[in-house]
Amino acid sequence: MMIMDRLYHEAVKKGPICVGLDSTLKFLPKYLLSKDCSDGEKITEFNKKIIDATADLAACYKVQIACYESLGLDGMKAYSETVKYARSKGIVVIGDVKRGDISSTGDQYAKGHFTGDFEVDVMTVNAYMGVDAVSPYYKYIKENNKGLFILQRTSNPSAVDLQNLAVGDDTIYEIMGDKIEAWGSAFRGENGFSAIGSVVGLTRPEEFEAIRARCPHTFFLVPGYGAQGGTGEDIAKILKASRCAVVNSSRGLITAHQKAGCEDEGFAEQIRNATLAMQEDILKWL
Amino acid sequence: MMIMDRLYHEAVKKGPICVGLDSTLKFLPKYLLSKDCSDGEKITEFNKKIIDATADLAACYKVQIACYESLGLDGMKAYSETVKYARSKGIVVIGDVKRGDISSTGDQYAKGHFTGDFEVDVMTVNAYMGVDAVSPYYKYIKENNKGLFILQRTSNPSAVDLQNLAVGDDTIYEIMGDKIEAWGSAFRGENGFSAIGSVVGLTRPEEFEAIRARCPHTFFLVPGYGAQGGTGEDIAKILKASRCAVVNSSRGLITAHQKAGCEDEGFAEQIRNATLAMQEDILKWL
Numbered sequence: 330m331m332i333m334d335r336l337y338h339e340a341v342k343k344g345p346i347c348v349g350l351d352s353t354l355k356f357l358p359k360y361l362l363s364k365d366c367s368d369g370e371k372i373t374e375f376n377k378k379i380i381d382a383t384a385d386l387a388a389c390y391k392v393q394i395a396c397y398e399s400l401g402l403d404g405m406k407a408y409s410e411t412v413k414y415a416r417s418k419g420i421v422v423i424g425d426v427k428r429g430d431i432s433s434t435g436d437q438y439a440k441g442h443f444t445g446d447f448e449v450d451v452m453t454v455n456a457y458m459g460v461d462a463v464s465p466y467y468k469y470i471k472e473n474n475k476g477l478f479i480l481q482r483t484s485n486p487s488a489v490d491l492q493n494l495a496v497g498d499d500t501i502y503e504i505m506g507d508k509i510e511a512w513g514s515a516f517r518g519e520n521g522f523s524a525i526g527s528v529v530g531l532t533r534p535e536e537f538e539a540i541r542a543r544c545p546h547t548f549f550l551v552p553g554y555g556a557q558g559g560t561g562e563d564i565a566k567i568l569k570a571s572r573c574a575v576v577n578s579s580r581g582l583i584t585a586h587q588k589a590g591c592e593d594e595g596f597a598e599q600i601r602n603a604t605l606a607m608q609e610d611i612l613k614w615l
Numbered sequence: 616m617m618i619m620d621r622l623y624h625e626a627v628k629k630g631p632i633c634v635g636l637d638s639t640l641k642f643l644p645k646y647l648l649s650k651d652c653s654d655g656e657k658i659t660e661f662n663k664k665i666i667d668a669t670a671d672l673a674a675c676y677k678v679q680i681a682c683y684e685s686l687g688l689d690g691m692k693a694y695s696e697t698v699k700y701a702r703s704k705g706i707v708v709i710g711d712v713k714r715g716d717i718s719s720t721g722d723q724y725a726k727g728h729f730t731g732d733f734e735v736d737v738m739t740v741n742a743y744m745g746v747d748a749v750s751p752y753y754k755y756i757k758e759n760n761k762g763l764f765i766l767q768r769t770s771n772p773s774a775v776d777l778q779n780l781a782v783g784d785d786t787i788y789e790i791m792g793d794k795i796e797a798w799g800s801a802f803r804g805e806n807g808f809s810a811i812g813s814v815v816g817l818t819r820p821e822e823f824e825a826i827r828a829r830c831p832h833t834f835f836l837v838p839g840y841g842a843q844g845g846t847g848e849d850i851a852k853i854l855k856a857s858r859c860a861v862v863n864s865s866r867g868l869i870t871a872h873q874k875a876g877c878e879d880e881g882f883a884e885q886i887r888n889a890t891l892a893m894q895e896d897i898l899k900w901l
Contacts (some may be wrong), residue, residue, distance in 0.1 A: 353723070372810075395716060395723035401732030405691050427716055430681060431740060431771040437681035446687030455715060457743040458769050459776025477635070480743055485717040487745030490794065491787070496780045501787070508776065580719075 331518035332450055332476040332546045333526060336421050339388040340575050343607040345568060347550065348383050349579025350376050350411060351393040356584050359592035368555070369403035370398075376411040380418060382597035386604045388575050389421040391550070392449070409446040416450070423550065424449035427480065429458055443469040451476040453528060456505065463512055463525070469481070470516050472592060476524040479512075481505045482540060484530025484553030502529075502536075506544045513546060522548040522573065525615030531559025531576065534566060541567055549574040555581025557606070565614030578607055617804035618736055618762040619812060619834045622707050626861050627672040630738070631854060633709070633836065634669050635865025636662050636697060637679040642870050645878035655689035658682075661696040665869060666704060668883035672890045674861050675707040678735070686801070695732040709836065710735035713766065714873040715744055721751030729755040737762040739814060739836070741792065749798055749811070756802050762810040765798075767791045768826060768840030770816025787816075788822075792830045799832060807860065808834040817845025817862065820852060827853055835860040840892070841867025851900030864893055 330336070340346075352372045361371050380390065384460070392415070397408035415422045424447065428438040442452045444464070454477050456462045469475040482492055482502040492502040499507075506527060511521025523546050529537055531553035541549070549567075553559040556579045564576050585603035586596035616624070626632075638658045640648070647657050666676065678701070683694035686828025702707045710733065715723040727750070728738045740763050742748045755761040768778055768788040778788040785793075792813060809832050815823055817839035827835070835853075839845040841864045850862050872882035873888035 351720070393720060393723075395714070395720045395727065398727035398733065399723040399731075401727070402688070402691055402695060404727070405688055409688060427741075428681070428713070430679075430713055431769070434637070434679060437679075437685040441681065441684035441687070441690075445685075447684065455713075455741050455743050457741050457766055457777055458771055459773030459778075461771040461773040483717070483744050485744055485747040487747040490745030490789070491743055492745075494782045494787070494790065496782055501777070501780070505777070506781065608694045 331524060332421065332474050333522045333524050334520050335577060336389060336451070337520050337522060337572065339421060341572050343386060343388050344612055345564070345572070345575045346387055346604060347391050347575040347577040348379065348387045348582055349391045349393060349577045350379065350583065351396050351579040352376055352583060353399070354395050356587070358586055358596040360594060365588065367403045368400050369407035372400070372404070373407045373410045377414050378597040379433060382601040384418050384420060384602050386601070386608060387420060389423055390415045391423040391425050393425045393575050395403040400552050412449050415433065416448070417505040421451065422449045423478065426518050427453050427455045429455035429462035431458065432461045432465055432479065435462055439465045439469050439521060442459065443473055443475045447493060451526070453478045455480050456508070460508070460512065470524045474550045474575050476526060476528045476564070478550040479505070479509050481509060481527040482529045482536060484557050488508065499506055502540070503543065506540055506547070509547055510544050513550045517546055521546055526550060528552065530557070531563050532557055534559070534563040537567055538570070541570060541573060551576045554578045561607070562614050563609035564611055576611065582607065617810060618707065618760050619808045619810050620804040620806050621630045621735070622675060622861065623806050623808060623834060623858065625707060629672060629674050631850070631858070631861045631897055632673055632894055633675050633677050633861040633863040634673045634868055634890060635677045635679065635855070635863045636665065636869065637682050637865040638662055638869060639682050639685070642873070643873055644882040646880060653689045654686050655693035658686070658690070659696045661858065663700050664883040665886050666701050667877045668887040669890050670704050670706060670887055672887070672894060673706060673787060674784050675709055676701045677709040677711050677863050677867050679711045679721045679865065696736050698733065701793065702734070707765065708735045710738040713741045715741035715748035717744065718747045718751055725751045725755050729759055729761045736813070737764060739764045739766065741766050742794070746794070746798065756810045762812060763796050764812045764814050764836040766792070767795060767813040768815045768822060770818045770857055774816065788826070789829065792826055792833070795833055796830050807832055812836060814838065816843070817849050818843060820845070820849040823853055824856070827856060827859060831857070833859070840864045847896035848900050850897055854897070856900055862897065868893065
């Protein structure tokens with residue numbers, strides 16, 4: 330099944346939850362921090378236990394590569410082991426890498442993130458450089474059933490610096506959305522969504538509804554729930570019109586044990602409970 | 616000395632040459648390919664020999680991380696060893712990583728590329744997400760003498776997709792340039808340039824001259840020479856007004872041995888000769 334169809338079906342079946350593994354040392358329970366192994370190994374164990382505890386609830390996992398790059402080679406090994414473990418459970422894995430470069434360089438990123446040690450199912454891409462930053466992945470979309478999420482309207486406060494500027498009657502994020510629809514038109518699956526999706530934050534729900542209506546073949550990766558302010562009611566408004574999105578939460582889920590004061594092996598159960606609460610917070614509005 | 620002052624002085628002293636280590640297996644001489652070691656180790660040796668042969672000519676090295684990510688963990692080790700080796704020679708190293716993310720994630724990228732295994736002096740940044748993608752690095756600019764090059768007007772054909780769109784009287788790349796000038800205003804060195812530089816391709820020289828005039832405190836990393844079409848005369852026109860740039864060549868230099876049919880240990884001498892020819896091609900117009 331085409332990757333975005335697979336993600337769509339998982340989101341309909343389990344709920345649209347993307348568990349964000351933005352795992353850093355400060356989120357680890359004390360029992361793990363005190364283990365006699367490398368920082369990367371501690372984070373790998375943290376992630377594996379979260380995956381075990383949430384695999385029946387997560388439509389997908391998003392792994393934020395920056396958290397692993399920050400630990401150097403040891404961190405990159407943890408990234409590799411995390412994405413391999415999550416994929417071995419049969420769950421869609423999004424590499425949140427936000428790469429983007431000229432074609433010859435894009436070819437290298439495509440090989441790096443769609444094959445080998447860092448292989449994921451879908452990666453995030455920054456298209457400030459235009460279609461050259463996107464087309465190197467087409468081969469992998471066609472031949473290896475991979476997918477993309479391209480940054481359109483991000484969830485951070487300064488997204489407006491560039492993305493909300495007006496070019497004639499349209500904003501940059503609307504223009505980017507039109508491009509994503511066009512680039513994806515060759516890669517549509519049985520549910521009408523293309524293998525080239527879009528990242529739109531939940532922090533301005535009224536913008537999001539207009540984006541969804543303008544990009545009917547685009548599947549969305551939605552950050553901004555929880556720690557960044559978006560609510561279940563916000564996303565449910567979008568999903569009532571079309572089950573076109575997965576909603577990411579990272580800190581809101583993977584720090585749940587700390588809020589509960591749990592520093593032992595029971596931590597993953599707390600993260601599971603937070604994931605269930607997020608699921609309920611969204612599904613009750615649908 | 617502030618990092619961009621250091622780069623300015625190197626460029627004035629040696630010539631404005633940035634040697635781009637976009638090293639992939641297909642560029643290696645046959646004697647190296649046949650060695651009994653990993654692909655990453657072969658590339659590390661290739662790079663070290665290039666660095667040894669060009670250290671007196673290069674104002675800086677730019678290492679394209681995509682080429683290393685494409686080889687997985689073995690490639691990341693090669694990246695780490697390459698940047699360490701070039702820095703050990705006292706030469707400025709630019710990590711061409713084009714990262715960009717929300718603040719909490721940017722903190723992780725900053726740690727990852729300005730400390731530890733992947734430490735470089737300057738990194739490239741994509742600011743589609745606005746100032747949030749830039750401000751996490753300020754701490755390292757101030758406390759660790761690091762610098763940035765932010766994508767402004769890139770050298771690839773589809774740069775125009777977004778960067779040349781008009782917002783009122785200005786293009787997106789002009790607006791990005793104004794932001795780079797503003798963000799850098801707190802970090803200016805003794806030569807007037809700030810620690811926050813800009814990436815502008817050489818592929819449209821007339822645009823470049825207008826950008827330079829509009830961004831007088833910005834130092835430029837200039838791709839697009841050689842394989843992408845820019846000439847020594849093109850860049851010399853800019854440098855006559857201000858010695859405000861280093862010019863990168865990657866494939867044009869590191870494949871010189873292949874054009875000369877050299878597949879043995881003499882390869883680095885061919886790359887040195889190509890670097891000398893590039894230096895002359897620029898300096899003869901100044």
